[in-house]
Amino acid sequence: MTIKLQELNKKYGKKPVLFDINLEVPTGSFTMLRGVSGSGKSTLLSIIGGIEPVTSGQVVIDGQDVDKLKGKVRTDFYRHKVGFIFQGFYLQPQLTIAENIALMGIFAGMPRSEREARAKELAEMLGIVDVLESMPAEISGGQAERACAARAMFMKPEIILADEPTNNLDPENAKNVIEMLKQIQEDTGATMIVASHDPMVERYATQIISIKNGRVAEEKK
Ligand SMILES: Nc1ncnc2c1ncn2[C@@H]1O[C@H](COP(=O)(O)OP(=O)(O)OP(=O)(O)O)[C@@H](O)[C@H]1O
Ligand SMILES: [Mg+2]
16 A cells, blocks of 8 residues: 655645655555654644645555545545554543444444454454453553554554654553554554654654655655
């Protein structure tokens, strides 16, 4: 699932935040998107994930110019291809962990039995079966992280986007999260993009893209 960004520009209202981005993220890579706060990492992930529109330029995913996708075709495309792990590991507080994990399945109209089976399968893989019927407020931080990863993997996406997954974690938990993401990437063959300013993430990356003031400053590895 190659991702290509061509001559991409993004403004929020009149404020330009991304400038002339040209990038290629190869299939199956573990790509780190590095840059200081405000450099444009979350914006770039939101564009790749179809949450934010571009101002100009092209996003091509697996040879498909995503701008040409409309309506239900577009919704289905992103629902099946992309899993998002949001900044802050946000779980819906009024839903159980099992329901949180299966959320995308509800939107996609998957039957309940199939949703429950898939949620259980992922919970087993990530070691959180015990808390499937718990509410988010009743579980540990590490379990919440794994629940968020399970939710992102629910539709078997070929692209997983993680926004600052180690923010606010102590070094040991930060390492656990990155190793979990790396393992998921290796097991599923998904293309993983991790936005982070944590130097620890660099060691795990197969490609590092630095953004500075909305421009790609460096690509290495
Ligand atoms: N919805 C929005 N409306 C207007 N400006 C925005 C919006 N979201 C982000 N910005 C601005 O765009 C720029 C890039 O923000 P972005 O959130 O992409 O940075 P970031 O690299 O993810 O930062 P952080 O490390 O703090 O998460 C910033 O100047 C920010 O103020
Ligand atoms: Mg951000």
